Amino acid sequence: MGSSEQSSETFGYSPAAIESKWQAYWAEHKTFKTPNPGDPGFDSDKPKYYVLDMFPYPSGAGLHVGHPLGYTATDVVARYKRMQGFNVLHPMGYDSFGLPAEQYAIQTGVHPAITTRKNIKNMRRQLKMFGFSYDWDRELATSEPDYYKFTQWIFTLMFNSWFDPRVQAAKPISELEKALADGTLGVTEALTVAMDAGNVAWGSLDDAQKRAVINGERLAFIDEVAVNWCPALGTVLANEEVTNEGRSERGDHPVYRRPLRQWMLRITKYADRLLTDLDLVSWPDATNLMQRNWIGRSVGGEVDFPIVTADEVDPASWLVQRQNGYPAKPEANVIRIYTTRPDTLFGATYMVLAPEHPLVEKITTAEQRHAVDAYVTEARHKSDLARTAESKEKTGVFTGAHAMNPVNGERIPVWVADYVLMGYGTGAIMAVPGGDTRDFEFAKQFDLDIIAVVDPTTEWAEKEARLPKGTLEEIRSAATAALKSSVERWKREGVDRSSHVTFAEKYLDEAGADDVLSSDDIRRMYVASPRVFAAPFTGEGEAIQSPAGETPLGDRGCSLNGLKTADAKNAILDWLEANGVGRRAVNYKLRDWIFSRQKYWGEPFPVLHSDDGATEALGLDALAVTLPEMEKFAPDPVADDDAETMPKPPLARAAEWMSVDRDGQSWTRDVNTMPQWAGSCWYYLRFLDPTNDARFCDEAAEKYWMPVDLYVGGAEHAVLHLLYARFWHKVLFDHGYVSTPEPFGKLVHQGMVQAFAYKDKTGRLLSNDVVEERDEGKYTHRETGESVTQIVAKMSKSLKNIVNPDEIIDEFGADTFRLYEMFMGPLEASKPWNTRDVPGLYKLLQRAWRLVVDEQTGALSARLVDGEPDVEQNRILHKTIKGVTEDIEQMKFNTAIARMFEFVNELTPREQRNRSVIERFVLLMGPFAPHVAEELWQRLGHAETLTYERWPAFDPALAKDDEVEIAVQVKGKVKARIMVSADADEKALEAAAMADEKIQSEIADKTVRKVIVVKGRLVNIVAT
């Protein structure tokens, strides 16, 4: 079916001929060329609409059936909007820097530029084959120098910017130098980078120090960060590429955590704006949420804990020292922590430093040094993933040092443990095992004190308390025993916890008085002895034991007892701030972006390094810095266990390229390249003006077209690409280069195109060629005859269920392909490809064809008649226009196509079809099946493309039926259906329902209590 040789004998629908004809026509007439403001043919009266696809990576495999799903959706919208009278910008390009081309080059020696161009050529062919209405004059590829020239330029813009905390925006770095020089900005308050001393006068710094300060504030800066370095592969690996055992996923080589100088982008400065500006966009809730979680804003406080060496601690005198206020940076002997639960401060029974914390080295005592060193060394070699994989069992070592809890003067031990991460907060925590699951596990493992400082609610006791096994009596005696052993230890260690003991005993006494374990008993036992439970209470409630006894600080003290969590937080934060011991603070999970890769096929950094350590960004006139020609792309291999040799990226071997003489000075280029994300961070701007050589894009074009009105792409980019692009956009915005705070307005993720697969009884997946359908819906194994079940899975080579778009188009044409993908289901849903369903859409086009063309003669169908349409045809037309229009507006393309099926089903049997009705239907088909629609439009006597024809309007009154069927229910069950006039009011409906014979007999022996009438829908009679 659908073969062209068959239909060519008659004058039937023949997609191959029609599609090549119209694709040639569009190319020749540049039908979709979109003028910019100021260009000839630009109509400033029309509103604008910018529809964008996430551009593809030009892989050797070409397009798969997933690509055209999103591309067709945007194309339908683009074509629809053009017909609605919009200036539509609908471009396409290629995200062409990236790893696969480089890996292919390593294997074959073929230059990535060559493979990339070849792949782009193939992809362009495929894209054109679908008939997408792109303005091909705006096509771009991120790996072309005239494109990445400006990727590099934006990088230099970041290099030459700092984030001014006073206005929360990027400003030229020269303004920082000026502000520091004239004293409008103090060094300490401006600094992001740690300085050892507290307040420093700018004038007292030497040139090298000044440069270090300035460089440290740039939005693009070089820093030493811990990376996963694999010597055998000669490269740094992403966390995802490292196994739990700390080895490379590819090749199973050892991987080492080691610090490496990397380009970083200071995205963290934008954390708050990236978060709050999510309110400005219209994105899927799930994506919004993922971005929020990724940024991970939390609110809490910082608290300083002084290290204490003497046995005697005088908390009051420490507070006196802090009378001058809370320092911007803590003193050398102070541990600063961050917490979201400052209300639990009285429950802090120990502290933990991350293994990389600078204080570890300083405070570790002689007896503990050996153990701590060994632990820290081991932790350094583990990848992040390896650390988290061991979450079941916590590890850590006591440093031998103690710190003082500033709210109660208690002396608590300081530990090192890798469950505390250097990269978040301050890299140090106060541990409150009574209120935090991780601290609780750690405390149980190392027998550290656990004290409840929040009274669990009875609700928690009922639902979540993880009680030890046993009867009430057994649990109580376990709790009592646990308390007793603690008391003995405290006695041994000379710790005074008498008031806590009194408190706990009282709670134990009250628990289980009547031998029945109530939720109140569970609550009491938790407070008395949390240790016997399997999990701590991490919720909110009333503060207790805060402080446990008399306020130890006398008048200076603070008590939270009896306060609800929210109030307790405020009270303690007020106290901390008043005493210079802590302050309110906000933290983000978001980290600065490691921006360099040790690869060849990416954008070179547009900077020069001098021998004396200075780095300079090149000006636009020196860009693009193009990649050197190379023949070998593989990294130099290093011995497996050589953790010390620095990685040597491929560019380092291009000696001639690397060294630059300028102004009689010798400089070197940067050996790294940018990550693949770079090019996609701003391509939507380059589309506005892709050939501009002087500027990344014309100012007027930017003002006119931005923001992107509709952006469609995969959900796999819900976090990184979208976050990175928003970040770059905001930097450009701060400098006035773009006029909108956000780049993308409405965002939609198309679902995945999956495939059917089969599973036998053991759960094994079977490849498609060993399964056959013997009965309807019953699948059997071809050889064993065993019955198997159909499931939905990802397309994969091994399952032999990959569908190639080229083959489908060969057989059915692009219009059918487009219709099928749009008809499969909702755009956002993942759904299985089923080739069996495709002919149905082909049939729709055939039937539409026959509404217009006489297949015997090739002339217009004799059934087409001119003049005014009859009422029925007019009604179905207006219904169809209404349905299709509203569905496209809501991007419900599947139901829009269902409306077209209905129209064709309705019109096909008619002896006479009104020409103007059919013509308007052809226009409706245009966005979905553009080739056949153009052909029919032409045959109906129109000389021009239908691309810019006016979208048909509908009259709501004409789209309605005169009579509608109403369901009549008795007590909610449908008992009869009656036909009534569509505008019948409630009274008439009730009367008509009551008059129905069937209803009469139903309610004959009952009393009518109530009648509910829903106009145009139903009547429900409540009778008993």
Added chain:
RNA sequence: GCCGGAGUGGCGGAAUUGGCAGACGCGCGGGAUUCAAAAUCCCGUUCCCGCAAGGGAGUGGGGGUUCAAGUCCCCCCUCCGGCACCA
């Protein structure tokens, strides 16, 4: 573990957001046309009982609110996606 999303015929999926469950397509069954087939056109198709008229059940499972629940509330099950010691 935490945070999201989903579960409707043999299959893909509809369902004015509380108002006739299964639109539309596929598949399947029947008929017309044909020497025959393909194609085309028409009719039927949630399941169960029944020759039929008719009756009963039904949107992952259990409970609830309501005249009325696929849709709202509570509990549970399964699948998919994201995060994963973030203090």
